[in-house]
Amino acid sequence: MNGLGALFLRDIRIAIRIGGGAMIGVLFFMSVVTLMPFAIGPDLALLTRIGPAILWLGALLASLLALDRLLAADQEDGSLDLLTMGPAPLELSVGVKALAHWLTTALPLVIASPVLALFLNLDLLATAAVTATLLVGTPALTFIGLIGAALTVTLRRGGLLLPVLILPLAIPVLIFGVAASNAAVVGPVTFGTPFTILCALTLMSLVVGPFAAAAALRAGQE
Amino acid sequence: MTLSADALRCQRGGRQIFECLSFSVTAGQALLVTGRNGAGKSSLLRMIAGLLRIAGGKITLSGGDDERSIGEQAHYLGHLDALKPALSVEENLSFWTTYLGGTTKPAEALTTVGLDSLSHLPAAYLSAGQKRRLSIARLVAVKRPLWLLDEPTSALDTKAQAMLLRLMQMHLAGGGIIVAATHLPLGLESAGELRLGPAA
Numbered sequence: 001m002n003g004l005g006a007l008f009l010r011d012i013r014i015a016i017r018i019g020g021g022a023m024i025g026v027l028f029f030m031s032v033v034t035l036m037p038f039a040i041g042p043d044l045a046l047l048t049r050i051g052p053a054i055l056w057l058g059a060l061l062a063s064l065l066a067l068d069r070l071l072a073a074d075q076e077d078g079s080l081d082l083l084t085m086g087p088a089p090l091e092l093s094v095g096v097k098a099l100a101h102w103l104t105t106a107l108p109l110v111i112a113s114p115v116l117a118l119f120l121n122l123d124l125l126a127t128a129a130v131t132a133t134l135l136v137g138t139p140a141l142t143f144i145g146l147i148g149a150a151l152t153v154t155l156r157r158g159g160l161l162l163p164v165l166i167l168p169l170a171i172p173v174l175i176f177g178v179a180a181s182n183a184a185v186v187g188p189v190t191f192g193t194p195f196t197i198l199c200a201l202t203l204m205s206l207v208v209g210p211f212a213a214a215a216a217l218r219a220g221q222e
Numbered sequence: 223m224t225l226s227a228d229a230l231r232c233q234r235g236g237r238q239i240f241e242c243l244s245f246s247v248t249a250g251q252a253l254l255v256t257g258r259n260g261a262g263k264s265s266l267l268r269m270i271a272g273l274l275r276i277a278g279g280k281i282t283l284s285g286g287d288d289e290r291s292i293g294e295q296a297h298y299l300g301h302l303d304a305l306k307p308a309l310s311v312e313e314n315l316s317f318w319t320t321y322l323g324g325t326t327k328p329a330e331a332l333t334t335v336g337l338d339s340l341s342h343l344p345a346a347y348l349s350a351g352q353k354r355r356l357s358i359a360r361l362v363a364v365k366r367p368l369w370l371l372d373e374p375t376s377a378l379d380t381k382a383q384a385m386l387l388r389l390m391q392m393h394l395a396g397g398g399i400i401v402a403a404t405h406l407p408l409g410l411e412s413a414g415e416l417r418l419g420p421a422a
Contacts (some may be wrong), residue, residue, distance in 0.1 A: 079306070082304050085296065
């Protein structure tokens with residue numbers, strides 16, 4: 001589909017240009033993770049133990065930060081109206097938008113996480129495990145967030161409601177993401193068990209997200 | 223090709239805007255929708271485009287492509303420009319052309335609306351009238367039989383209004399249909415008028 005490719009490129013182009021805000025999430029992620037050792041204190045053993053959880057929380061919050069722009073920007077300038085009038089199904093269009101959003105906001109978080117893992121005294125194995133779980137788990141956050149973005153798109157202050165709607169749905173992703181990271185280091189279960197469930201959560205959200213979001217947009221045609 | 227509405231009812235925020243609205247427009251005809259503010263002109267256009275839920279009645283486009291919805295065969299020129307300030311004039315237009323399934327080169331459409339010299343300028347620096355012209359370029363670049371125009375002349379200078387009139391005449395001569403919500407006479411001869419709400 002030519003049109004969907006054009007939409008993908010357009011969203012990436014807007015995100016990386018000045019004012020696109022692709023890097024804001026990474027800066028926020030850095031701030032949150034950097035603050036943790038100050039709050040918890042220089043207890044290296046403690047930081048190592050809770051490091052994966054801190055990285056996951058930071059990534060979750062940072063990805064929530066950017067979500068309200070996912071559809072709201074297109075709603076405000078009338079682009080969303082025209083997107084529904086194209087030959088491509090709305091489900092695919094919003095799916096492509098979410099994919100471009102993941103690539104510009106969540107992938108930088110995954111890339112930054114090994115660097116931030118140094119701050120938390122994580123060893124090589126733990127760092128690799130956290131990075132792998134973030135790489136697999138963040139698409140789920142984006143695609144679950146897509147549903148929330150579609151539900152709140154017509155609300156003026158939807159940006160504040162969105163995290164409240166999405167956080168409960170993101171809990172399973174957080175649980176299995178952190179569980180897999182910990183399993184790789186301390187056990188007792190193997191890394192594969194929670195990691196496979198995390199993969200399943202992501203695959204499920206990739207399917208459910210676009211359909212639910214398109215349905216929410218259609219229902220919101222007021 | 224005929225666009226017809228039958229016993230159309232419009233409701234917004236629990237309030238009835240209009241009901242029992244019926245009309246029909248055939249190929250080569252224009253319909254001007256007039257009425258006071260809040261009479262439902264924009265709502266009618268959005269209902270035809272499939273952007274607003276139809277509370278009652280139905281809208282049909284016969285003689286078109288049955289595989290596609292009315293919205294996919296229509297151009298909607300609303301109050302919002304659907305332009306991204308970070309992208310250049312040409313990038314904005316070529317995106318919509320590709321997305322909406324057009325084949326015309328963006329440069330040709332830009333020449334038609336007189337924006338060819340600004341094609342590399344970011345859309346953020348365009349004036350209101352230039353943004354409007356860039357939106358109109360979309361109608362030229364992608365061929366669709368039904369044009370839904372909401373206050374098409376707003377922010378346009380006299381020269382651009384004449385350009386728009388010429389485009390509309392060409393579209394009608396080519397067997398297209400235009401439904402326009404307007405307060406001003408657009409200069410189209412033999413255009414039907416649909417007055418919404420109580421006669422003023």
